[in-house]
Amino acid sequence: MDQSLQERLHVVLEQQRAAFAAERMPSLEVRKDRLQRVRAMTAKYGDELAAAISQDFGHRARQESLLADVYTVESGAKHALRHLRGWMKPKRVSTALHFLPASNQLLPQPLGVVGVVAPWNYPYYLAMAPALAALAAGNRVMIKPSELTPATSALMARMVSEFFAPEEMQVIVGDADVGRAFTQLPFDHLFFTGSTAVGRLVAQAAAKNLTPVTLELGGKSPALIDRSCDLAVTAERLAFGKLLNAGQTCVAPDYVLAPQELVQPLAEAVRAAVRRMYPTLDANPDYTSVSTPRHHARLQGLLDDAKARGATLLPTHDEALSGRKLVPHLLLNVTDEMAVMREEIFGPLLPIVGYQRVEEALDYINRHEHPLALYWFGNDSAAQQRVLEQTHAGGVTINDCIWHLGQEEQPFGGVGASGMGSYHGEWGFRTFSKEKPVFRQSRFAGTKLFYPPYGAVFERLLGLLRKIS
Numbered sequence: 001m002d003q004s005l006q007e008r009l010h011v012v013l014e015q016q017r018a019a020f021a022a023e024r025m026p027s028l029e030v031r032k033d034r035l036q037r038v039r040a041m042t043a044k045y046g047d048e049l050a051a052a053i054s055q056d057f058g059h060r061a062r063q064e065s066l067l068a069d070v071y072t073v074e075s076g077a078k079h080a081l082r083h084l085r086g087w088m089k090p091k092r093v094s095t096a097l098h099f100l101p102a103s104n105q106l107l108p109q110p111l112g113v114v115g116v117v118a119p120w121n122y123p124y125y126l127a128m129a130p131a132l133a134a135l136a137a138g139n140r141v142m143i144k145p146s147e148l149t150p151a152t153s154a155l156m157a158r159m160v161s162e163f164f165a166p167e168e169m170q171v172i173v174g175d176a177d178v179g180r181a182f183t184q185l186p187f188d189h190l191f192f193t194g195s196t197a198v199g200r201l202v203a204q205a206a207a208k209n210l211t212p213v214t215l216e217l218g219g220k221s222p223a224l225i226d227r228s229c230d231l232a233v234t235a236e237r238l239a240f241g242k243l244l245n246a247g248q249t250c251v252a253p254d255y256v257l258a259p260q261e262l263v264q265p266l267a268e269a270v271r272a273a274v275r276r277m278y279p280t281l282d283a284n285p286d287y288t289s290v291s292t293p294r295h296h297a298r299l300q301g302l303l304d305d306a307k308a309r310g311a312t313l314l315p316t317h318d319e320a321l322s323g324r325k326l327v328p329h330l331l332l333n334v335t336d337e338m339a340v341m342r343e344e345i346f347g348p349l350l351p352i353v354g355y356q357r358v359e360e361a362l363d364y365i366n367r368h369e370h371p372l373a374l375y376w377f378g379n380d381s382a383a384q385q386r387v388l389e390q391t392h393a394g395g396v397t398i399n400d401c402i403w404h405l406g407q408e409e410q411p412f413g414g415v416g417a418s419g420m421g422s423y424h425g426e427w428g429f430r431t432f433s434k435e436k437p438v439f440r441q442s443r444f445a446g447t448k449l450f451y452p453p454y455g456a457v458f459e460r461l462l463g464l465l466r467k468i469s
Contacts, residue, residue: 005181012170013185016113016140019167025109026138028085034135034168035084038128039077041163046070048155049124056123056149058289058324064245069124072406076129079408079425080136087136087429090438098465101442108433110138112188117179117202119194120146120291121248121346127156130191130214131169133428139189141169144182148292180205187211189432193250194218195344196417214421214431217414218250218344221371223401224361224387225258225266226378233399234377235269238350239277241375241401243328246288247348248295251373251395251405254345255334257361260354267314267330267352274316274328282321289324290347296324299347302340306331309338311351358383365391370416375401394418 023030042049050065091106114134118127123145131141143160145153150173157171164170172182183190183202186209192202193216206213223238241253258266281287290296307313312332321327328348334341340351355361365374374393376384384398394414395404405412413422423431441447449461 005178006184009172009178009181009185012142012166012172013113013187015167016142016170020110020112020140028088031084031088031136031138032081034164035077035081035132037163038132038135039074039081041159042070042073042077042124042128045155045159049152052151052155053123053149055151056120057291059285060245060288061286063286064288068245069122072125073128073132075406076132076408076424080132080429083426084136084429087426091435097468098446099439102445103440103442105438105440107436107438108137108430109436111432111434112139114139114141114432115182115185115187115190116141116143117183117190117192117194118143118145120148121245121250123149123152124156126193126216127171130193130423130428133423134189134191134432135169137429137432139432140167142182142185142187143169143171144179145171145173147175147179184208189214191423191431192216199419214423215414215419216250216412216421216423217372217417217419218346219369219371219414219418220254220341220344221251221373221375221393222365223253223256223375223377224365225256225262226358226376226380226383227259227262228380228383229377229399230379231262231265231269235266236273236276237377237400239270239273242350243274243277243287243348244402246290246326247328247350248288248291248346249402251402252346253350253373253375253401254371255341255351255353257353257355257364260356263332263352263354267332270330270350271314271316278317281317281319281325281327287325290326291324293324295347296326299326299345299349302338302343302345302347302349303329303331305339306334306351309335311335311338311340358386362387362390370394370414370418372414372418373397373402373404392416 049070050062053065054060093104093106095102095104116127116130127143127145131143134141145156153173157173160169160171183205190206190211191214192199196217199215199217203213238253278284278287311334314330316328326348331351334351370392372394374391374396376387376398392415395412397404408425411422411427412424413419421431
């Protein structure tokens with residue numbers, strides 16, 4: 001590790017630590033001012049962000065960036081501003097009878113300096129959404145954006161330096177070495193969004209400092225189709241969920257489990273829905289490119305491997321593409337030996353696996369690592385409840401894809417290999433706070449009856465407690 005790099009990062013960290021030490025409990029007004037600056041910064045640079053992201057991707061639909069990277073941050077800031085006063089209030093909690101008239105309270109306090117490691121697929125939103133929550137909780141923030149989105153990262157650094165003092169929030173731009181050094185800093189909390197493989201390394205680096213971590217990872221999120229579904233609606237919503245950002249979304253449906261007799265009709269319906277949304281691909285500004293040559297080659301490798309092992313490939317378009325755009329494909333007759341069924345796809349490829357009995361589908365989901373998202377399509381409420389109770393996932397959307405991610409009133413996060421911890425709305429505020437228990441003793445406390453010397457009174461009181469507790 002470059003010693004000078006580590007030292008430079010420590011200087012930034014210590015600068016923020018010193019500022020936090022001088023203001024350990026920022027007021028509501030201070031926090032709201034910081035959130036309002038995030039809103040103003042995002043509104044001012046929204047169009048430039050969309051252009052920078054498109055430059056980094058080779059092409060990304062402007063509307064997708066404005067919705068998924070810009071609006072989401074504006075909406076999250078607005079939600080926090082509306083609810084922050086209530087989140088900050090100490091919460092009265094009940095007190096056991098034998099401790100009365102004492103009282104209990106939870107006091108939310110900021111942790112200190114929060115590190116945020118952001119990925120490339122939604123480079124502004126996945127940097128700024130956790131930063132928003134950390135600022136709302138009263139923390140200082142250091143952000144390490146992805147080296148795979150250099151234009152966006154440089155723009156973010158310029159934006160933040162314009163609206164925030166370096167001891168409030170700062171963006172650290174650099175390559176993978178900078179990222180590794182960043183995760184080794186003794187933050188008060190480290191927030192990482194990215195792959196499960198890298199998440200393991202981040203957790204190991206943080207463990208050396210006993211730094212608590214939130215890991216927002218990924219995995220193979222299934223869409224389970226029930227026989228009671230509306231096929232046309234299901235196909236259209238699958239197509240949108242899969243092809244938003246060309247499938248480069250952590251909660252995109254990774255594969256579909258469908259009744260065997262619906263596999264072919266569903267595949268054709270999805271293909272038709274894709275062609276309605278994207279009549280053409282190459283010159284279509286609505287269709288996003290694969291982010292890097294390496295990822296494009298990886299996705300092409302998944303297709304080649306599946307075809308060589310006997311899968312049926314159904315391209316949605318018969319069109320030669322330039323740049324890094326990739327024709328969406330449905331894949332039938334897939335098996336677990338194929339790489340496309342072992343790796344998170346993160347691109348516009350959608351395998352469809354047939355089942356006869358729903359027990360087979362549930363068993364397939366449960367044999368694999370817990371996904372970040374699960375989607376169920378159908379109109380049978382009993383079948384829906386069974387799926388909810390018999391599977392584990394970070395979050396669920398019923399009869400659609402992705403939209404649970406946008407709920408500020410719900411926590412977002414993974415389970416098992418798809419992540420740990422959660423954020424969004426109040427859940428993000430709580431992630432970056434220490435809810436400190438405070439016990440206020442009364443002048444008339446009866447606990448002195450438990451003081452030594454011990455005797456018959458102690459024994460009678462202990463017996464009474466055992467009966468009433």
